[in-house]
Amino acid sequence: MNEERRRLAADLYAVSREHDRAQGDRLARFRNVEPDTAALLGVLIRATAARRILELGTSNGYSTLWLADAAEATGGRVVSIDLDAARTELARVNLRPAGLIERVELRSEDAALTLARSGDAAWDFVFLDAERSAYAAYVQDLVRSLAPSGLLAVDNVRSHAHELTEFTALIESEASLTQSVVPVGAGLRLAVRGTEPRPAA
Numbered sequence: 001m002n003e004e005r006r007r008l009a010a011d012l013y014a015v016s017r018e019h020d021r022a023q024g025d026r027l028a029r030f031r032n033v034e035p036d037t038a039a040l041l042g043v044l045i046r047a048t049a050a051r052r053i054l055e056l057g058t059s060n061g062y063s064t065l066w067l068a069d070a071a072e073a074t075g076g077r078v079v080s081i082d083l084d085a086a087r088t089e090l091a092r093v094n095l096r097p098a099g100l101i102e103r104v105e106l107r108s109e110d111a112a113l114t115l116a117r118s119g120d121a122a123w124d125f126v127f128l129d130a131e132r133s134a135y136a137a138y139v140q141d142l143v144r145s146l147a148p149s150g151l152l153a154v155d156n157v158r159s160h161a162h163e164l165t166e167f168t169a170l171i172e173s174e175a176s177l178t179q180s181v182v183p184v185g186a187g188l189r190l191a192v193r194g195t196e197p198r199p200a201a
């Protein structure tokens with residue numbers, strides 16, 4: 001990420017934190033991913049050369065900015081979903097000065113619907129950061145719509161492990177995924193979809 005975008009991302013994060021501090025209602029907060037986690041997502045997209053990128057939970061576009069910056073590097077695009085149309089618009093406003101609006105399709109939609117309508121193997125990279133109580137119901141479509149070697153990243157798996165017990169049990173029983181929980185930020189589950197074994201190099 002270049003210096004100009006880093007500054008925009010840092011400013012947006014600071015404004016969001018200030019906003020969130022004043023909100024009593026959890027759902028009224030923007031709840032941006034931690035900067036270290038956002039940066040790691042950017043590394044992973046580049047490392048895997050992911051081009052078809054899905055974000056579930058746009059909020060005001062902080063994480064989207066990092067995903068879109070990485071998509072620019074891989075020649076890819078981001079589809080980012082939020083249930084709240086006002087947040088979708090706010091994300092649009094926040095992405096524009098970064099020059100990244102062309103890289104992103106912002107949609108006001110229920111994540112469950114997006115996943116159900118996603119084709120098999122449709123996504124190279126999925127970042128799941130929406131409403132945790134719904135995640136267990138997403139597992140089947142998440143796995144189905146992930147491409148072979150595709151990567152799923154799920155935030156808050158350490159900070160809110162107690163809310164994710166059903167999801168965790170379901171996803172960990174998926175034989176097609178190889179997984180690890182990375183102790184960055186609020187805890188990031190990474191799951192890569194398997195491929196057919198290849199001949200040795």
Ligand SMILES: C[S@@+](CC[C@H](N)C(=O)[O-])C[C@H]1O[C@@H](n2cnc3c(N)ncnc32)[C@H](O)[C@@H]1O
Binds near residue numbers: 060063081129
């Ligand atoms: C934790 S915030 C996302 C933060 C964002 N990824 C970031 O780091 O800047 C969760 C977002 O998910 C959205 N959301 C909640 N339930 C959803 C659903 N069923 N489908 C799509 N978005 C949903 C909320 O409106 C909220 O903006």
